[in-house]
Each structure stands twice: as C-alpha cells, then as structure tokens.
Amino acid sequence: MPYVVDFVTVSTEGLESSPVAEALAGLRANEARYFRNKYDVVFATEKATSATGKKLVAYVAKVLKDERDIVLASTPLEATEMLIDGVRWTYVFYESGLSVNVLYTLEDGGKRAVGFKLSDGMEVPEELETTFKFVRQKSKLAGTIRGSYFVIRGEY
Structure with missing residues (x-):
C-alpha cells in the first residue's frame, strides 16, 4: 500500500x-514538496519489498x-x-540515509541522469566516495543535503 509523503508534518514511517x-524523512519530505509545488503531483512511496518496489529497486540497481x-x-x-x-x-530511499533518483526522459535527446x-x-557511502564530489544544499525539512549526479549514456 502506497504511503503518501506529507511535507508539512514529517514522519519517519x-x-x-x-x-x-x-x-x-526530511529528505523524502523535501522531494514531496518539490513535486507538489513544481508539478502538483502527490509523492507516494512503496515499501521496497513490495512487488512494485522490487521492480523499481532492480531498475535503479541496473x-x-x-x-x-x-x-x-x-x-x-x-x-x-x-x-x-x-x-x-524513479526514487529509492536506502537505510543508510541515501536517496537515489533516476530522471529519464522517454523521448530521445532529453535529459537522463x-x-x-x-x-x-x-x-558518504564507500561505493560513491572516490568517484563523486557532493555539493551542499540547505533545506528547512532536511537540514543539510549533500548531492551529486551523473549523466546516463545508455538506453533503459
């Protein structure tokens, strides 16, 4: 069952x-606020162990x-x-505190990262510390967020 993320009353559920x-939870709420304000879309998450969650985790892992x-x-x-x-x-939130998102424009030539x-x-997770530099961003909901990205070259 999806969990609708509330960015007014932040919950660790x-x-x-x-x-x-x-x-x-603050980071997740920060993302929910972004999608509500920019696109008027509700940000709802699934447990990673659900059928849908497993597919999304596998996609991000691939x-x-x-x-x-x-x-x-x-x-x-x-x-x-x-x-x-x-x-x-596509977003996956990890126990360590890491959030990974895949932005993938379906039309050729669009943004993919x-x-x-x-x-x-x-x-910083060991898997990322030697490859990526993280920039800091302040958030009322999440405190200090550190972020980085890379451009996707393949087709998914």
Whole structure:
C-alpha cells in the first residue's frame, strides 16, 4: 500500500530502521514538496519489498551497475516512480540515509541522469566516495543535503 509523503508534518514511517531516520524523512519530505509545488503531483512511496518496489529497486540497481559499475551495499527501504510530462522519475530511499533518483526522459535527446542525495548526518557511502564530489544544499525539512549526479549514456 502506497504511503503518501506529507511535507508539512514529517514522519519517519517506513524509515524507522535507518540510523538517520529523521534526516531521511526530511529528505523524502523535501522531494514531496518539490513535486507538489513544481508539478502538483502527490509523492507516494512503496515499501521496497513490495512487488512494485522490487521492480523499481532492480531498475535503479541496473542503471547504477551498467552505467558506473556501482553496487550499493545499503538496504533499500522505499521506492516510487512517477511519469510527468514524458519524464520518468524513479526514487529509492536506502537505510543508510541515501536517496537515489533516476530522471529519464522517454523521448530521445532529453535529459537522463542519476542523482544522489545524502541525508544530514550520514557518511558518504564507500561505493560513491572516490568517484563523486557532493555539493551542499540547505533545506528547512532536511537540514543539510549533500548531492551529486551523473549523466546516463545508455538506453533503459
């Protein structure tokens, strides 16, 4: 059953096992606010263990493996996907506090990228620390978010 993320009253529901659950919940709420304000879309997540969640986690894992040979060690907790104006947005939230999103324009020649966001208080995952530099961004909901990305070259 999908969980509609509330960005007014931030909840750790579904993220309780994370050592940075409060910050990860703030990061998730920050994403929900973005999609509500920019696209008027509700941000609803599924457990990563649900049938839909497993497909989304596998999709993100495939893109990471194929594009940069990255295999994340952290356990996925939640996932979601939205199709907005011809762009497929897929998110996975991990127990470590990491959020990975795949932005994939369905039309050829559009934007295609993978974004990483680190919750406040978490260390940079070993799988990412030598390859990516993270920039800081302040958020009222999530504290300090560190983010990085890379452009997708393949077809998914």
